[in-house]
Amino acid sequence: MKIEKLDNKGRGITYYNNLITFVNNALPDEEVEISLVSENKKFYIADAKLIKNENINRVLPKCPYYYSCGGCNLQHINIEYEDEFKENKITEILTKYAGIIPTIKINKNDRELFYRNKITLKIEDFKWGYYNESTHKLCEISKCLIANNTINNFLDYKDLFKIKNGTITIRVNYQDELLLIITTEDKINLNFLNMPSNIVGIILNNKCIYKDNYFYDYIDDMKFKVSYDSFFQVNNYMASNIFSILRNNITGKNLLDLYCGVGTLGLSLKDNFKNIYGIEKVKNAILDAKHNAKINNVKNAFFYAGDTAKIIAKINQKFDTVIVDPPRSGLNKETLNHLKKINPQTIVYVSCDPMTLARDIKELENYQVKKTNVLNMFPRTYHVECVCILNRR
Numbered sequence: 001m002k003i004e005k006l007d008n009k010g011r012g013i014t015y016y017n018n019l020i021t022f023v024n025n026a027l028p029d030e031e032v033e034i035s036l037v038s039e040n041k042k043f044y045i046a047d048a049k050l051i052k053n054e055n056i057n058r059v060l061p062k063c064p065y066y067y068s069c070g071g072c073n074l075q076h077i078n079i080e081y082e083d084e085f086k087e088n089k090i091t092e093i094l095t096k097y098a099g100i101i102p103t104i105k106i107n108k109n110d111r112e113l114f115y116r117n118k119i120t121l122k123i124e125d126f127k128w129g130y131y132n133e134s135t136h137k138l139c140e141i142s143k144c145l146i147a148n149n150t151i152n153n154f155l156d157y158k159d160l161f162k163i164k165n166g167t168i169t170i171r172v173n174y175q176d177e178l179l180l181i182i183t184t185e186d187k188i189n190l191n192f193l194n195m196p197s198n199i200v201g202i203i204l205n206n207k208c209i210y211k212d213n214y215f216y217d218y219i220d221d222m223k224f225k226v227s228y229d230s231f232f233q234v235n236n237y238m239a240s241n242i243f244s245i246l247r248n249n250i251t252g253k254n255l256l257d258l259y260c261g262v263g264t265l266g267l268s269l270k271d272n273f274k275n276i277y278g279i280e281k282v283k284n285a286i287l288d289a290k291h292n293a294k295i296n297n298v299k300n301a302f303f304y305a306g307d308t309a310k311i312i313a314k315i316n317q318k319f320d321t322v323i324v325d326p327p328r329s330g331l332n333k334e335t336l337n338h339l340k341k342i343n344p345q346t347i348v349y350v351s352c353d354p355m356t357l358a359r360d361i362k363e364l365e366n367y368q369v370k371k372t373n374v375l376n377m378f379p380r381t382y383h384v385e386c387v388c389i390l391n392r393r
Contacts, residue, residue: 003030008089008354010073010382016044023048024133025067025076027055057081062113063145070133071119072146072380079112083376086384090354090374097358102372107241112379116147117217118234120169123184128158128168146380150176150198157196163188171228173217174236179203181228203228214288219243224262225291227284231261238377238385242350243268245373245387250346252320258308258335259325263289265350266323267298273321276301279311308338321346330356336363347390352377357386368393 003012003026012026016034021044026032033050051058061067061075074082087106094102109115121128122138129140143152150172161168166184177200182188184205192210195202202210206229214227220240226232233239246269253274257266260278262285269276278301280286286305293301304311322344324331330353331339339347347367351357361369367390377385 001032001034003028003032006085008093008382010077010085011045012048016046019043021046026051027058027077029053030055030058065129065139065141068132069130069139069141070135071130071141071144073133073382075145075380079109079379082379083108086376086382087374089382090372090384090386093354093358094361094369094372097355098361098369100361100369102369104372104374107238107245107373107375109235109238109376109379111237113145114147114149114152115237115379116144116151116234117173117236118169118171118232119144119147119151120167123163123166123168126162126164128155148172150178154178154196154199160194161188161190171215171226171232173215173226175216177215179213179215179228201228219264220268222264222267222296223292224264225288225295226262227288230282230285230288231259233264233377235377238375239264241373241375242385242387246323246348247272249371249389250321250348252346254317254319254321256312256319256322256342256344257325258322259327260289260303260323261285261325263292263301263303265325267292267296267301270296270298270300274300275317277315277317277319278303279308280305281307308335312338312342319344321348323348323350325350326356328353328356331360331363336360339364340366343392345392349386349388349390351386351388352383354384354386357388361388361390364390366393367391 001014003014005013005028007013012023014021023034023046026048031052032048034046035049036046038045057077059078066075094100124138127140129138151170163184164186169181171179177198180202182204200215201212203213217224217226219236251272255273255276257278260280263278266276266278283305286303289303319342370391371389373387375385
């Protein structure tokens with residue numbers, strides 16, 4: 001089959017039996033022999049088995065698990081082509097689904113490997129790994145090339161934990177300290193005397209069983225307390241790029257930071273706004289945010305846990321700027337309605353899913369996109385971070 005182009009997940013597109021067919025590990029203009037993986041009434045999914053006329057941007061994946069693991073998707077292309085793919089992807093999605101032709105600035109990433117400060121592994125029959133893409137078939141790993149090397153070094157100690165089935169989330173900070181979050185129905189007996197010295201906390205089924213349930217980390221020159229269940233950007237280096245974008249583009253009197261997590265984005269703008277208000281539903285994250293304001297000597301920030309509508313009514317302020325950094329699912333209707341009622345001059349939408357970003361921008365019809373920054377925050381995967389600055393018409 002002849003591959004025509006890439007879809008937004010980095011898969012090759014061709015047509016088989018007059019149905020669109022998504023081909024894993026295939027690139028434009030290549031001729032590939034395909035093996036069907038799954039069938040649908042509207043499309044096929046296939047693997048590339050034999051490749052002719054290789055695209056000049058194809059490279060040999062560095063990861064030995066690449067073709068059987070779902071941890072990343074783009075190791076078969078060079079990083080320059082990956083940046084180009086992501087820039088084109090955002091342009092196409094925003095044009096097609098939001099009805100705009102964006103002017104995009106790409107923030108490239110020269111740290112394509114060993115960048116993640118957090119990974120979550122599946123555990124089945126004492127084996128640790130990732131599921132293959134769109135399956136529940138485990139690929140056991142001993143190392144992950146997109147994870148911080150301190151995480152990889154810890155994987156050598158997995159036999160100490162004797163977990164038969166479950167999941168483990170491993171988080172690392174700037175001091176190479178580790179937080180471990182384990183979820184399992186199995187009874188496990190840990191020998192704490194043999195634990196690596198850089199483990200600063202173990203949380204089992206949401207209960208701290210060893211040392212602390214938090215650690216500290218840095219983005220730029222700002223220090224942040226991060227609890228085990230609090231959101232924190234997985235790539236500190238690229239997160240500092242978001243700080244720079246915000247500091248250089250927005251200023252005002254009252255800032256509202258929705259989905260504020262541990263307060264990173266709002267606190268980074270301490271010198272740009274008179275007052276900063278953050279709202280988040282995770283209580284531990286808000287406790288962290290309040291603590292982070294103190295340790296960074298930020299006296300103009302106020303954080304609240306709970307329902308957005310009730311808290312906004314309680315604050316009783318007029319906001320000239322609102323930042324939203326929602327999960328992949330994007331903004332729900334209630335939050336969109338809140339934004340329309342607040343009617344700020346500027347909305348900054350930080351998104352890790354361009355499809356929901358486009359959907360929500362279209363809903364905010366009273367706003368136009370001024371700037372769109374695309375950050376390659378998740379190299380070697382099809383995921384991408386966007387920072388869109390919208391001004392009221």
